[in-house]
């Protein structure tokens with residue numbers, strides 16, 4: 001049996017899922033192949049923040065990154081309202097805005113100047129009477145900037161992208177995933193474009209197939225912290241004296257309803273094999289400074305060791321300004337750089353298809369000879385917690 005199709009995508013993280021859903025809705029015949037679980041990898045591990053660019057402008061990145069990312073929230077909002085390029089109306093929103101907590105005397109004026117200069121009116125200082133009671137009671141002394149950044153519930157986001165076309169998402173084995181062109185040939189699957197959205201595996205596959213000329217990628221280690229029995233929901237960047245937040249905190253629910261704080265930013269930026277207790281003590285040290293009234297004596301802790309995989313930044317060790325896309329023959333190798341950039345990456349893919357005259361066939365091939373794939377579990381539901 002032969003399976004001629006329009007597009008094959010390898011990797012069902014946010015990059016593959018967004019492009020898949022968009023292409024399917026346009027009438028392309030697409031199969032999305034996943035080696036582990038839908039949304040697995042960095043996507044399920046992400047904090048779900050749809051960045052506006054403010055965090056990067058604080059870090060002196062008042063540049064293309066801050067500008068290109070600031071166009072994204074509007075597109076996400078349209079999709080979440082069911083009125084965008086895709087329908088994400090079943091995805092849940094954890095918070096309508098990440099907040100920036102700036103202790104007294106830290107960068108306050110700079111924040112105001114940069115904010116006004118780059119990001120306009122959606123970002124504003126919150127008067128004290130708008131602060132939550134929990135923050136008021138935490139001993140925080142400083143200013144709070146409402147960043148206008150949505151924080152999404154990533155598991156429901158993943159489902160809203162995958163559910164409508166679940167039959168066309170199929171599982172492959174590790175062996176098949178490491179030899180994707182052989183897998184396609186062995187199964188008589190042909191496509192006009194083969195898209196790789198497998199994060200770390202992309203570069204290896206490109207190199208193995210002599211597709212890596214001019215391709216540069218980077219992997220940045222993170223040891224994300226998790227704190228169980230969180231005292232209250234908090235969605236905040238704690239801004240310190242350096243150019244990166246001391247900690248970026250989002251709040252999530254475990255499957256049994258327990259509240260956890262997920263801790264990124266400065267406290268998590270360390271080598272993969274670092275001692276996890278460094279993350280726990282760095283977090284407590286930061287909170288002692290920002291919210292000294294919080295008592296951490298009853299909390300349980302865990303870490304997730306993970307790499308951020310992206311195109312190599314031309315300018316410094318930070319992330320690139322936009323998603324990265326690398327074409328070699330009929331293959332496209334893609335990295336979104338951030339969850340937030342998934343819509344922009346899909347634009348770049350569509351542009352490539354248009355440029356090469358690849359149009360939707362409006363048919364739906366049946367790939368049910370390949371197994372079904374499960375949804376990824378969250379890091380907090382699979383973590384090894386301290387006793």
Ligand SMILES: Cc1cc2nc3c(=O)[nH]c(=O)nc-3n(C[C@H](O)[C@H](O)[C@H](O)COP(=O)(O)OP(=O)(O)OC[C@H]3O[C@@H](n4cnc5c(N)ncnc54)[C@H](O)[C@@H]3O)c2cc1C
Pocket residue numbers: 010011012013014015016033034035036037038039040041042043044045046047048049050051172177178180197198199200201202222224264306307308334335336337338339340341
């Ligand atoms: C801890 C952390 C927090 C983050 N927080 C945020 C945030 O708040 N906001 C934001 O905008 N960005 C955030 N990011 C960045 C964002 O999560 C990533 O840029 C994005 O999820 C990458 O998506 P992806 O689809 O390229 O890769 P992944 O999500 O890693 O997905 C790749 C998928 O491909 C599969 N796969 C791999 N190889 C193959 C193959 N050969 N064949 C088939 N399948 C394959 C994997 O199993 C996986 O499911 C965060 C990243 C990390 C690590």
